[in-house]
Amino acid sequence: MSLATSYYSDDAKTHDRITGLAGSHARTRANIAQAVRHGIPIRAAIVEVIADQRVERAAADLMALGVTRIGTDRVRGIGRGASTPPRVAELCGRCGRTKAAVSPDGEVWPCVMARWMSAGNVRATPLADILGGDRWRSLVSTIPRSPHRMVCNPDCKPAQGDGSDCAPA
Numbered sequence: 643m644s645l646a647t648s649y650y651s652d653d654a655k656t657h658d659r660i661t662g663l664a665g666s667h668a669r670t671r672a673n674i675a676q677a678v679r680h681g682i683p684i685r686a687a688i689v690e691v692i693a694d695q696r697v698e699r700a701a702a703d704l705m706a707l708g709v710t711r712i713g714t715d716r717v718r719g720i721g722r723g724a725s726t727p728p729r730v731a732e733l734c735g736r737c738g739r740t741k742a743a744v745s746p747d748g749e750v751w752p753c754v755m756a757r758w759m760s761a762g763n764v765r766a767t768p769l770a771d772i773l774g775g776d777r778w779r780s781l782v783s784t785i786p787r788s789p790h791r792m793v794c795n796p797d798c799k800p801a802q803g804d805g806s807d808c809a810p811a
Contacts, residue, residue, distance in 0.1 A: 644683035646754075647674060651695045652703035660691050671707070678708035685711035720755050728758050730785045738782035742773060752782055 657667035738752025
């Protein structure tokens with residue numbers, strides 16, 4: 643088990659403005675610190691949503707909390723960032739090939755960002771059957787492999803050897 647979270651800024655007002663929730667920065671930061679204290683593996687993504695959101699300072703703040711797996715990304719046209727119906731072209735191109743996402747209610751997706759691509763539910767079907775099934779293969783085959791997305795971005799840390807999605811790891 644591991645945790646993943648988004649973190650938008652080291653500045654509480656900016657973070658709360660992006661989430662639209664007063665106090666979300668303090669709660670997110672406290673939960674991250676608690677996970678680190680308990681030794682729960684955690685990765686954080688800093689999604690660049692607005693100009694001047696202090697991405698570099700947010701990364702430094704996360705490192706000070708003890709988070710070592712930090713990535714950055716842009717807002718994608720999927721999930722909450724979508725203004726049009728979701729498109730597989732917005733995915734990274736590795737979805738479903740080495741990992742799967744399982745929602746709290748049991749839905750299985752090739753990626754947490756591909757929630758419209760349900761392959762089944764573990765409450766009704768064993769996970770091994772879902773991942774070995776025709777529906778899973780069909781869904782994953784629709785996600786184009788994107789060689790340009792396989793290139794490490796500047797915040798990739800392959801030397802950590804943590805099994806992350808970065809190809810050199």
